[in-house]
Amino acid sequence: MLAAAIIGLGWRYYNDKLLVKKLSLEYDLSKEKERLKNYSSQLEELVAERTKELRKSEAMLKTLHEYANDGIVIMDDKGVIMDVNKKAADIHGYEKAELIGKNIEILELEKHHTIGYERMNRLLSGEPLVFETEHLRKDGSTIALEISAKAIKIDGDILIQSIHRDITEKKRLQAQLLHSQKMESIGTLAGGIAHDFNNILTTVLGYSDLILIDENLSPEVAKKVRVIETAARKASSLVSKLLSFARRGSIEPVPFDINQVVNETVEMLSRIISNDITIKRSFNVRIPPVMGDVNQVEQILMNLIINAKDAISGNGEITISTSTVELSSEGFSLPADIRKGQYVKLSVSDTGKGIPEEHRERIFEPFFTTQGVGKGTGLGLAMVYGIVKEHGGYITVDSEIGVGTTFDIYLPVAEARTPGSRSDLIDNGKSVGEILVVDDEFTVLDLIKETLLRNGFSVKAFDNPLQGLNYFRTNSKKVSLVIADIVMPEMDGIQLIESIRELNPNIKIIATTGFSQNLGDIEVEGFLKKPFQSSKLMSIVREVLNGEDDAVNLK
Ligand SMILES: Nc1ncnc2c1ncn2[C@@H]1O[C@H](COP(=O)(O)OP(=O)(O)O)[C@@H](O)[C@H]1O
Ligand SMILES: [Mg+2]
Structure with a gap:
């Protein structure tokens, strides 16, 4: 229990x-x-x-x-485009959908297909590639690209990533730089030749002058000497054209009204231009003054208008227009050596035959001409180019075969400034102290010496600047005027002038040269451009000796 x-x-x-x-x-x-x-x-x-x-x-x-700033194209191993970004589509002028599914070959130029195939093989073997090439855009134009491409394996599939950078602008700047370097070296060459020729012509012209002064000269000989003189003057005008290209002609910049220069030039040329050609003017009437040399700008216009006339056969039109533009680096591809700021734009356009692409690069070179032998010198546009550069401006050309050509010239606007006045010529030949002449070219030296002697001056001449300077050092009291060449070996004329000024700051100086170069801070009382005639030499000598102390700064 x-x-x-x-x-x-x-x-x-x-x-x-x-x-x-x-x-x-x-x-x-x-x-x-x-x-x-x-x-x-x-x-x-x-x-x-x-x-x-x-x-x-x-x-x-x-x-x-x-939204990458470079185009990105993703392809498979056959080159079929699987994806493109917006930039890639944009630079080729396509919509994205138009490219996806297509073979990359539609963007390649036909001549590049073989190398494109080789590149693909190299990429597939694992080699990354960077190269420059040209691609075809939808509208048939081409675009310069730098491409960086690499094959990438994802989940057993091979994809090719290709990054496209638009280098059209870079290429353009490179070409521009090359062109301006080329023009620069042609300029140096032309300038050098012109300098030597100037000395030779100065001698020829000067001695012709001296012979003609002789009272006992027979008319027979005088006539022959005049022929020599005319020929030498023709040569001298060619040389001065070359010098304007080399940008070493003398320029005396003053502010002036471009519209007035256009009017005067057109007026002058209207007589040689046939009635079949209409000249039209389109002005900005409130244009600010341009800083420059009126004669040279006139020269530019004349050359451009004559070229335009030559390009038109039969009926046609030449239009000259002026306007003001603000050049800034944004939105306007400024050449590297051009300053930002306000410019006056002078355009000359014609309805002529146009300039073939392959000539456009070369038209500004001296002696490039398509006109027959004896017709064109090929110096017109070279001059224009040199003058525009000398003025701190620049020139562009736009042309279409059978339609016409437009040259646009940009010149800097003048800053407010009043030109200095120079005293007028007074009297002549009063005998003063000695004139010291220094020129390494002894024919020129002799010519100056003889001309001065004939006019009653006492002269001391040296073909070596150091000797000239030595003489001045010991005789500075006697000397009342120095005439010095600027371009000399051993000692530069500028240095010579500086040393002389140091010894006597009040000494009067005349500089002679075939170039007007930058004299820096040096001031001279007179300037004599080679080649010169004895009359010109004497007028400057008198002007300087009699004139006030109004030194001109030839900057
Ligand atoms: N407005 C124009 N239209 C067509 N071609 C031109 C024009 N201006 C210049 N050219 C071309 O440029 C070349 C060079 O011009 P230029 O230097 O003035 O020399 P030239 O007039 O003595 O031939 C000309 O021979 C011509 O082929
Ligand atoms: Mg011409």
């Missing part, structure tokens, strides 16, 4: 225990369920967040790709 009771109790106890266990198990399970639920919702949140992040980073990468 007891045993049964014990068993009964034990059973109960056991049962209760089970119940407790069961209850606790149930409790655990629901807790666990709760936990799992929490965990899974946390996980869901995390996944959602990660997905968001992924989307964001994908969108960022896509945007970076799409």
Whole structure:
């Protein structure tokens, strides 16, 4: 009985225990369920967040790709375009959709297909490539590109990423630089030749003059000497054209009204231009004054108008217009050596035959001409180019075969400034002190000396600047005027003038040269351009000797 009771109790106890266990198990399970639920919702949140992040980073990468400043083209291993960004489509003139699915060959020039194929093979063998090439745009024009390409393996597929940079502007600037360097060296060459010729012609002209002065000269000989003189003068005019190209002709800048110069030039040329050609003028009437040499700007216009006339056969029109433009580096591709600022634009356009592409590069070179032998000298545009450069401006040409040509010239606007006045000539030949002449070219030296002697001056002449300077050092009291050449070996004329000025700051000086170069801070009382005639020499000598102390600064 007891045993049964014990068993009964034990059973109960056991049962209760089970119940407790069961209850606790149930409790655990629901807790666990709760936990799992929490965990899974946390996980869901995390996944959602990660997905968001992924989307964001994908969108960022896509945007970076799409709006990169270089064109990006993705191709498969056959060259089929799988994707392009906006820039790649834009620089080729296509819509994106027009390019995707096409072979890259549609962007290549036909002559590049073989090398394109070779490049593809090199890329596929793992070699990265950087090269310059030209691509074909949708409208048939071409574009200069620098391409950087590489094959990339993604999930077993090979993709080629090709980055396209537009280098049209870079190429243009390079070509411009090359062209201006070339013109610069032709200029140096031409300038050198012209300088030597000037000395020779000065001698020829000067001695012709001296012979003609002789009272006992027979008319027969005089006539022959005049022929020599005329020929030498023709040569001299050619040389001065060459010098304007070499930018070493003398320039005396003053502010002037460009419209007036156009009017006067057109007036002058109207007589030689046939009635079949209409000359039109289109002026900005409120144009600011240009700073420059009126004669030289007239020369520019004459050359351009005559060329325009030559380009027109039969009926046609020449239009000359003036306007003001503000040149800034933004939105306008300024040549490197041109300053920003206000410019006057002078355009001469014609309805003539146009200039073939292959000539456009060369038209400004001296002696480039398409006119027959004996007709053109090929110096017209060379002069124009030199003069424009000398004025700190620049020139562009735009031409279409059969339609016409436009030359645009940009000249800097004058800053307010009043030109200095020079005293008029007074009297002649009163005997003063000695005149010291220094010129390394002894024929020129002799000529100056003889001319001065004939006019009653006492002269000391040296063909060596150092000797001249030495003489001045010991005799500076005697000397009342120095005539010095600027271009000399051994000692530069400028240095000579500086040293002489140091010895006597009040000494009067006349500089002679075939070039008008930058004399820096040197001031001279007179300037004599070679070749010169004895009359010109004497008028300057008198002017300087009699004149006030109004030194001209030939900057
Ligand atoms: N307005 C123009 N239209 C067509 N061709 C031109 C024009 N201006 C210049 N050219 C070309 O440029 C060349 C050089 O001109 P230029 O230096 O003035 O020398 P030239 O007139 O003596 O030939 C000309 O021979 C001509 O071929
Ligand atoms: Mg010409």
